[in-house]
Amino acid sequence: MAALQQGILLLFSAFQDHAGKDLKLNKRELKNLLTKEFGRVGDDKTAEVFNGLDEDESGSVDFEEFIYMVAALAEASDRKT
Numbered sequence: 001m002a003a004l005q006q007g008i009l010l011l012f013s014a015f016q017d018h019a020g021k022d023l024k025l026n027k028r029e030l031k032n033l034l035t036k037e038f039g040r041v042g043d044d045k046t047a048e049v050f051n052g053l054d055e056d057e058s059g060s061v062d063f064e065e066f067i068y069m070v071a072a073l074a075e076a077s078d079r080k081t
């Protein structure tokens with residue numbers, strides 16, 4: 001399997017683990033995901049990230065919106081090295 005395809009499947013699997021049946025993250029689910037993947041995250045930071053991700057202001061973060069966060073994080077960590 002191509003590396004990119006594998007990466008996307010991993011991302012989707014992490015997203016799916018937290019998003020539940022509706023495949024959308026609410027604020028609590030996003031906090032769980034951030035805590036699991038990045039360590040303890042406060043409510044203020046969660047709200048900040050959530051509001052930044054919820055492009056269409058639907059009150060939830062879908063996979064497409066979630067991908068933007070991953071891309072931004074990848075870019076940020078790329079700059080550090």
Ligand SMILES: [Ca+2]
Nearest residue numbers: 054058060061
């Ligand atoms: Ca949304």
